[in-house]
Amino acid sequence: MIELEHVGYSYGGGALLSDVSVRLAPGSFHFLTGPSGAGKTTLLKLCYGALVPTSGRVQAFDLDVSTLDRDQVAMMRRRIGVVHQDCRFLDHLPLADNIALPLTVSGRDMGAENSNLGELMNWVGLSERADALPPELSGGERQRAALARAVIMSPDLILADEPTGNVDWEMSQRLLRLLLELNKMGKTVLIASHDLALIRAAKSQVQARVLRISDKTLQLAGADL
Amino acid sequence: MSRGAIRAFLVGDAQADRVVPPSGFTAHLTLFVSGAMAFLAVFALALSMASGRLADRWAEELARSATLRISAPPDQRAAQTQAALDILHQTPGVAIARALSAAEQADLLAPWFGPDLPLESLPVPQLIEIIAGDPAYDAAGLRLRLSGEVPGAVLDDHTRWRAPLVDAANSLRRLGLISILLIGGATAAMITLAANAALSANAQVIQVLRLVGALDRYIAQAFVRRFTLRALIGAGAGMFLGMLGVALMPSASEGGGFLTGLGFQGAGWLVPLLIPILGAAVAFAATWAAARRSLSELS
Incomplete structure (x- = not known):
């Protein structure tokens, strides 16, 4: 689904990531952890084409991300759901319209999708x-x-x-349950988080692999978590 | 763009329109600027078309009309005039040769000497109006023949005083056209500034749209459509007021000469209708370029 091959990324100053190779198989559940500033967000951005690797290759849906033009990147993003750390919305539109925004911009018929939208808002507990x-x-x-x-x-x-970055424990459990449910529906999930308690809680419910960024590279974390 | 795409662009997508927040202030400025520019463009166009007409008319008269002046002692005047007319009628390329009547000559002099002048008591030369045919007569040859047979005749083909006027009218037309180009360029520049301001004010909106998978085309269109419609409406209003202004100017009259002829004639009234369309096209191109530029800075 997403495959990184010997990916390196450096900002002006120096290398942030080097020789990162990982493959996210369909239906898998991964955590990405590591200290702040280690490059978790950067790695996610490489996955959805917001950044282009300075070395190596990122493949998404069997396409080399660095060869995609802007429209192809947009089309790819419709197949990848991203929860950003600083969830940004269109502040002038009501919540329902914001949640439906991906449908709007891809030109879907909103009338047909209305019941789905209601169901989804109910599922995340935001109907009211x-x-x-x-x-x-x-x-x-x-x-x-x-x-x-x-x-x-x-x-x-x-x-x-960091989907649970700004919320209390109970809320983070609720968000985790939502993500676990999505994984059960067959979606591939990758969560960047430094919340070890959350990772432990997840591991008891799902076959989750934990990837850790340390020393600019990616390692499979052991059973110590 | 196909016709369907143009219709879709004008009608718009209500959903797509909502993703960019409404912008009151810049919208009014864009309306005002395009209105003012269209207003000015109407006058530049009127000036340019009127001076064009003037230049054409003068140039044509310059090429076709001439005056023969016969200064002879009173007792020879009639004979010389007749001799000159005979020569002119024989000359190939002269369509009309006509001696002006005393009343006509008095009319020509009236603006300078006043109406009560006893013309008969003055040694006023006899004038003969010559209208050239096509092809025109050979002026040098005619002069030569006249100097031999009608010693008092002087052929004035008006070149000396009409040519600078034609030049002036032509430069006026050029100035008018350059003004229209400058107005178009200034409109493009101002709409680019307004579009850039709107794009940076909505940087977060654009980022969010891009992240949820909106195509550049979709994002750009939300802005392009607004600015194009604003320019169209503003320029339409400006054009209407400008044309009203031109229509209210005193109409061309014999006495007023050049200035009162400033305006449109006949089908010329349709030309200013192009201004809003061109204004909208300029806004479309300027906003599109600005949006492309600012989007290319986003991943």
Whole structure:
């Protein structure tokens, strides 16, 4: 589904990642962990084409990401649901429209998708907030809204960057359950998080592999977690 | 763009339109600027077309009309005039040769001497109006023959005083056209600035759209459509006011000469209708280029 081959990435200053190779198989559940600033977000960005590797190759859906033109990148993003760390929305549109935004921009018939949207909002527990504007939402609500927006196109792959970063333990458990459910539906999931308690909680419920970034490279974390 | 695409562009996609927040202030500025520019363009166009007409008319008269002046003692005047007319009628390339009547000559002099002048008491030369045919007569040859047979005749083909006027009218037309080009360029520049401002004000919106898989075309169109419609509406209003202004100017009259002829004639009234269309096209291109440029900075 997504395959990184000897991928390196350096900012102006120096290398952040080097020789990273990993393959996300369809239906797998991965955690990506490591200290702050180790390059978790960068690695996710490489996966959805927001960054182009400075060396090596990123393949998504059997296509080399660096050879895609801008429209092809956009089309690829419709197949990848991304929950960003700083979930950004269109602040002038009500929540329901924000969650449906991927459908809107891809020209889907909104009338036909309305029941799906209602169901999805119910699933993330935001039905009553449908008309609220994003700035009025709490941190947890924003995270759930971002997750709902990420999955509304029924993507094959879900990338989540610190999805539980701004929420309390209970809310993070709830978000994790949502992600686990999506994985059970066959979606590939990759969560970047430094929340070890969350990772442990997940490992008890799913066959999750934990990838750790240390020393600019990616290692499969052992059973110590 | 196909016709369907143009219709879709004009009608718009209500959903797509909502993704960019409404922008009150820049919208009004764009309307105002394109309106003002269209207003100015109407006048530049009127000036350019009027001076074009003037230049054409003068150039044509310059090429075709001439005056023969016969200064002879009163007792020989009639004979010389007749001799000159005979020569002219024999000359190939002269379509009309006509001696002006005393009343016509008095009319020509009236603006300078006043109406009560006793013309009969003055040694006013006899004028003969010559209209050239096609092909025209040979002026040098005619002069030569006249100097031999009608010693008091002087052929004035008006070149000396009409040529600089034709030049002036032509430069005026050029200035008008250059003004129209400058107005178009200034419109493009101002719409580019406004579009850039709108694009940077909505940087977050654009980023979010890009991340959820919107094509560049979709994002750009939301902006391009707004600015194009604003320019179209603003320029339409400006053109209407400009044309109203031109229509209210005093109409061309014999006495007013050049200035009162400033305006449009006949089908010329349709030309300013192109201004809003061109304005919209300029806005379309400028916004499209600005959007492309700012999108290319995003991944």
